[in-house]
Amino acid sequence: MSALPEDIITPAQETQDFLDQKHQLLIGGEWVDPISGETSTIEDPATETFIAEVACGGADDIDRAVVAARKALKGEWSTMTTHERSRLIWKLADALETRLNLCTELEVLDNGMPRPIAMYSIVAAGVNYLRYYAGWATKIHGQTIPVSPGGAPNGGTLTYTQREPIGVVGAITPWNAPLPMVILKLAPALAAGCTMILKPAEITPLSALLIGHLTKEVGIPDGVFNIVTGHGSDAGAALAEHDGVDKIAFTGSTEVGKIILKAAAGNLKKVTLELGGKSPVVVFPDADIDRVIPGAARAAFFLQGQNCMAGTRMFVHDDVYEEVINGVASMANAFNIGPGLNPDTEIGPLISSDQVETVMGYIEAGKATNADLVCGGDALTGPGHFVQPTIFGQTTMDMKIAKEEIFGPVLCVQKFADSDLDSIAEQCNSTIYGLSGSVWSQDISVAHQMVNKIDSGQVAINCHAAVDPAIPFGGNRQSGWGREMGLEGLDSYLKTKSTTVMF
Numbered sequence: 250m251s252a253l254p255e256d257i258i259t260p261a262q263e264t265q266d267f268l269d270q271k272h273q274l275l276i277g278g279e280w281v282d283p284i285s286g287e288t289s290t291i292e293d294p295a296t297e298t299f300i301a302e303v304a305c306g307g308a309d310d311i312d313r314a315v316v317a318a319r320k321a322l323k324g325e326w327s328t329m330t331t332h333e334r335s336r337l338i339w340k341l342a343d344a345l346e347t348r349l350n351l352c353t354e355l356e357v358l359d360n361g362m363p364r365p366i367a368m369y370s371i372v373a374a375g376v377n378y379l380r381y382y383a384g385w386a387t388k389i390h391g392q393t394i395p396v397s398p399g400g401a402p403n404g405g406t407l408t409y410t411q412r413e414p415i416g417v418v419g420a421i422t423p424w425n426a427p428l429p430m431v432i433l434k435l436a437p438a439l440a441a442g443c444t445m446i447l448k449p450a451e452i453t454p455l456s457a458l459l460i461g462h463l464t465k466e467v468g469i470p471d472g473v474f475n476i477v478t479g480h481g482s483d484a485g486a487a488l489a490e491h492d493g494v495d496k497i498a499f500t501g502s503t504e505v506g507k508i509i510l511k512a513a514a515g516n517l518k519k520v521t522l523e524l525g526g527k528s529p530v531v532v533f534p535d536a537d538i539d540r541v542i543p544g545a546a547r548a549a550f551f552l553q554g555q556n557c558m559a560g561t562r563m564f565v566h567d568d569v570y571e572e573v574i575n576g577v578a579s580m581a582n583a584f585n586i587g588p589g590l591n592p593d594t595e596i597g598p599l600i601s602s603d604q605v606e607t608v609m610g611y612i613e614a615g616k617a618t619n620a621d622l623v624c625g626g627d628a629l630t631g632p633g634h635f636v637q638p639t640i641f642g643q644t645t646m647d648m649k650i651a652k653e654e655i656f657g658p659v660l661c662v663q664k665f666a667d668s669d670l671d672s673i674a675e676q677c678n679s680t681i682y683g684l685s686g687s688v689w690s691q692d693i694s695v696a697h698q699m700v701n702k703i704d705s706g707q708v709a710i711n712c713h714a715a716v717d718p719a720i721p722f723g724g725n726r727q728s729g730w731g732r733e734m735g736l737e738g739l740d741s742y743l744k745t746k747s748t749t750v751m752f
């Protein structure tokens with residue numbers, strides 16, 4: 250069975266024109282070819298057809314970009330008022346909002362996500378992140394600190410702190426939600442007065458390139474935002490180890506996060522890491538099942554399960570297990586699978602044939618266990634990288650499918666018989682990850698106790714993965730270092746200088 254309809258919706262002319270243009274590197278405010286002259290091709294994961302040719306930069310291009318970013322750090326950007334910086338970030342948000350359709354279609358074609366998700370959850374989120382951090386640009390300040398005046402000739406001291414931009418930031422981003430991953434780094438970096446070199450995921454660079462054009466259009470000074478598209482092992486690795494970079498902001502797999510950390514050790518650059526997840530969804534018998542079922546289906550299958558926050562492990566009380574698993578399975582079976590540009594598509598393709606292979610490897614591993622295959626379990630006939638939403642019931646935490654991040658549409662459901670919160674929490678916390686999670690119950694006391702026992706950076710009650718620019722987001726254990734979003738997300742782009750005056 251193929252997921253492709255006979256008439257595939259084509260993108261708007263504006264989108265096609267963007268795709269057809271020459272995609273170069275953005276260095277020091279100029280669009281330039283990579284020194285090697287190499288390019289790579291981008292495909293639509295729904296149709297496996299060519300959509301764009303993009304410059305493939307390497308280590309020598311990273312060198313050029315670092316020079317440009319260091320120069321810009323000391324240029325007009327450093328003397329610009331915070332009000333002007335705020336205004337530029339807000340203008341960037343406006344410019345993106347007016348390209349809502351273009352950016353939506355780029356995300357859909359590049360990544361495969363369904364159009365409404367791209368428009369309302371992905372691009373709209375990017376606009377909101379920019380506006381949120383535009384507000385912070387004028388509110389960054391230090392403190393005055395009372396200290397004992399030992400040795401002061403006239404018995405007085407004044408100590409104050411200032412918050413300074415951390416410097417040149419290297420941003421390395423993944424393919425699963427291309428635009429917000431870039432903006433979550435760019436927006437606080439601009440608010441803090443940093444400059445940036447972005448290395449977007451090699452297979453989904455298009456929305457980042459659009460942002461590059463918009464930064465020029467709104468007048469962000471040359472060299473403040475630079476883009477080097479290219480491979481992780483080449484351009485990415487060069488950026489992570491570069492002595493001219495002061496901080497790396499990385500989102501991606503835990504495996505590559507560890508490589509980044511080692512590469513960053515050379516000059517002890519600061520590092521924030523947003524990594525993988527395998528988040529629990531705990532359903533107590535008194536939960537509102539009419540909310541649990543759609544909530545759990547969305548938690549597991551949003552972005553085809555290629556979502557770091559995905560609720561991929563459900564722990565459901567025995568009393569409601571059958572109702573919940575059957576309800577989520579009937580939603581999963583009813584999802585319209587197809588190309589993201591089709592208006593009725595709810596589940597798009599996975600990003601690549603490699604990802605299909607990885608996900609199908611897990612599904613086959615699941616089939617070989619005692620788990621029940623409740624729905625799905627197959628890839629669709631090509632073209633397109635489609636995999637059915639798949640649910641395994643009666644899973645246990647010793648199974649590979651329950652322990653490892655699959656990053657595809659696979660949900661593992663397991664039962665618990667009594668509501669011993671410690672033993673549920675032990676299972677929730679039994680993977681290497683601690684990113685997200687949710688608890689579903691009408692009993693606020695049980696729900697809050699459970700939240701306190703789950704070792705994750707973000708746990709929701711009666712919803713999953715609440716995201717807002719004001720809510721700090723990040724992982725515990727091997728899900729990451731530090732937080733993005735909120736004030737904490739801004740803090741990681743600032744450093745503190747303390748000054749003491751004696752008088």
Ligand code: NAD
Nearest residue numbers: 422423424449450481485486501502505523524525526557
């Ligand atoms: P990935 O780790 O393979 O790649 C991420 C980025 O790192 C890409 O730009 C890639 O080119 C680059 N890269 C690869 N090797 C590198 C190296 N040696 N040096 C420097 N850079 C290198 O991840 P992915 O497959 O693009 O994304 C999926 C992963 O991202 C999943 O594990 C997912 O959970 C995670 N993720 C986490 C969050 C979060 O906020 N915690 C959000 C989205 C995705």
